[in-house]
Amino acid sequence: MSNTSSSTTGHILLVDDEPAYQRLGASFLRQLGYRVSVAGDVDEALQAFENDAPQVVLLDLAMPPSMDPEAGLSLIPRFASSVVVVLSGHGDREFALRAVELGVWDFLVKPIDPDLLRMVVMRAMHKARLDAQLRELQSSRADQQPDEMGLIGQTASMQQLRAMVRRVGATSVNLIVLGPTGTGKELVARALHHCSARRDGPFGIIHCGALSAELLESELFGHLKGSFTGAHRDQPGLVEIAHGGTLFLDEVGEMPPLMQVKLLRFLQEGTFMPVGGRQEKRADVRVLAATHRDLDAMVRDGSFREDLYYRLKGMVLRTPALSDRRADVPLLAARFLHEVAPDARLSADAITWLQSRDWPGNVRQLKAVVESAGALILAGSHLVDAELLRFASGETTELTELPEPATDDKTHAAAQGGAGSLDAAIQELETRMIREAMEQSGGNQSEAARVLGISRVGLIKKLGRLGLK
Numbered sequence: 001m002s003n004t005s006s007s008t009t010g011h012i013l014l015v016d017d018e019p020a021y022q023r024l025g026a027s028f029l030r031q032l033g034y035r036v037s038v039a040g041d042v043d044e045a046l047q048a049f050e051n052d053a054p055q056v057v058l059l060d061l062a063m064p065p066s067m068d069p070e071a072g073l074s075l076i077p078r079f080a081s082s083v084v085v086v087l088s089g090h091g092d093r094e095f096a097l098r099a100v101e102l103g104v105w106d107f108l109v110k111p112i113d114p115d116l117l118r119m120v121v122m123r124a125m126h127k128a129r130l131d132a133q134l135r136e137l138q139s140s141r142a143d144q145q146p147d148e149m150g151l152i153g154q155t156a157s158m159q160q161l162r163a164m165v166r167r168v169g170a171t172s173v174n175l176i177v178l179g180p181t182g183t184g185k186e187l188v189a190r191a192l193h194h195c196s197a198r199r200d201g202p203f204g205i206i207h208c209g210a211l212s213a214e215l216l217e218s219e220l221f222g223h224l225k226g227s228f229t230g231a232h233r234d235q236p237g238l239v240e241i242a243h244g245g246t247l248f249l250d251e252v253g254e255m256p257p258l259m260q261v262k263l264l265r266f267l268q269e270g271t272f273m274p275v276g277g278r279q280e281k282r283a284d285v286r287v288l289a290a291t292h293r294d295l296d297a298m299v300r301d302g303s304f305r306e307d308l309y310y311r312l313k314g315m316v317l318r319t320p321a322l323s324d325r326r327a328d329v330p331l332l333a334a335r336f337l338h339e340v341a342p343d344a345r346l347s348a349d350a351i352t353w354l355q356s357r358d359w360p361g362n363v364r365q366l367k368a369v370v371e372s373a374g375a376l377i378l379a380g381s382h383l384v385d386a387e388l389l390r391f392a393s394g395e396t397t398e399l400t401e402l403p404e405p406a407t408d409d410k411t412h413a414a415a416q417g418g419a420g421s422l423d424a425a426i427q428e429l430e431t432r433m434i435r436e437a438m439e440q441s442g443g444n445q446s447e448a449a450r451v452l453g454i455s456r457v458g459l460i461k462k463l464g465r466l467g468l469k
């Protein structure tokens with residue numbers, strides 16, 4: 001099981017099943033001043049990673065019970081927010097190459113030379129710190145950039161989604177948004193409305209899963225006075241209210257079969273009959289729908305009408321699970337925190353912790369945790385750290401350390417001091433990170449650019465702009 005000792009130089013997770021190696025390796029690393037957690041199998045490794053948010057992971061790929069290196073390989077993407085160094089034996093070339101493809105940073109071949117271990121770990125820690133600074137820099141900048149669509153995210157999947165929203169938003173096709181719960185399907189529907197020629201018209205929304213068939217019909221198509229007990233006056237439905245605009249049917253997969261027929265008719269003819277009415281009415285509405293359910297499977301098992309599915313599905317947009325776009329987590333978290341606590345920021349260990357989670361409730365869950373942590377910041381403090389997040393998420397029920405006020409932090413000072421000082425702080429952080437990367441790479445610009453995650457041309461431009469040539 002994981003056990004730790006304290007230090008300030010960084011946290012290492014050592015994943016290896018050999019007890020002797022665990023003992024020796026951990027004690028050697030602790031002597032160097034690192035905090036060390038030890039895990040002997042996949043479950044322990046995942047648990048320790050979640051608990052301790054290590055900056056560096058030393059990972060032996062062969063692990064019990066199967067001792068199959070595939071098990072170790074499968075862990076690598078889960079450790080994406082840390083710097084991973086693989087401990088391999090001779091003859092593991094194929095696995096080593098696959099590990100590189102999955103994003104590991106370096107290798108050590110067993111038996112491991114202690115001097116080499118010391119050097120590799122030192123460099124890995126350095127890289128982890130640079131990565132953390134870069135993430136902080138990105139998230140602090142993102143705080144300042146409002147997005148007209150409200151869809152936060154810079155990963156390829158989000159950029160594609162935004163491009164699709166712009167493109168299909170302008171058309172009048174009906175559309176289904178598919179994706180797991182909390183991934184922003186409603187937000188996408190609003191963005192589609194915002195990008196359309198109907199943007200000045202109304203945006204109506206109805207949650208199909210929350211209402212009985214009768215109520216849903218009355219909500220959608222309206223009712224006439226006296227049509228049922230309690231119908232004291234004529235009431236227009238959402239299709240009428242949304243005339244000239246967009247109607248969003250959330251959780252359309254939950255729509256009862258009877259209502260599916262009526263909705264299909266409206267989509268085909270543009271006409272509908274209010275409950276208790278005798279005269280058909282007409283409304284011009286663009287219909288968008290969303291569901292987290294597998295509509296294809298529902299069509300196959302007969303619980304969702306095929307003809308309605310194809311009517312709704314002029315096009316399909318998919319919102320990705322947050323675990324498939326972990327790189328966006330710092331940006332999202334920074335923005336959510338900014339909304340509740342404009343002066344606060346996330347510490348590096350907070351960002352690592354946030355990125356190591358799976359977020360089954362996706363962005364909604366991330367938002368709730370960050371907002372709770374933001375609300376828990378003590379007066380006089382401006383820092384949200386991993387411990388506060390653990391507490392806010394319910395993972396721990398006690399706060400052993402209260403968040404420290406961020407006294408010497410320039411980014412934080414900038415957050416308090418307005419746009420001018422923010423630029424100065426960003427410039428200082430950029431200068432520091434670039435200097436460190438150049439030092440680390442021995443002056444090699446391509447290598448430094450790679451470490452910083454920017455292009456070589458971009459680095460050269462920055463060197464010129466910051467007077468670092």
Ligand SMILES: Nc1ncnc2c1ncn2[C@@H]1O[C@H](COP(=O)(O)OP(=O)(O)OP(=O)(O)O)[C@@H](O)[C@H]1O
Pocket residue numbers: 150151152153179180181182183184185186187188250290291292319363364367
């Ligand atoms: N890309 C994003 N950028 C900013 N906020 C987001 C993003 N995705 C989701 N959110 C936020 O997460 C919360 C849930 O989003 P939303 O209701 O749109 O998800 P959903 O997929 O429709 O969920 P459900 O399937 O449960 O109806 C909202 O507060 C929304 O603002």
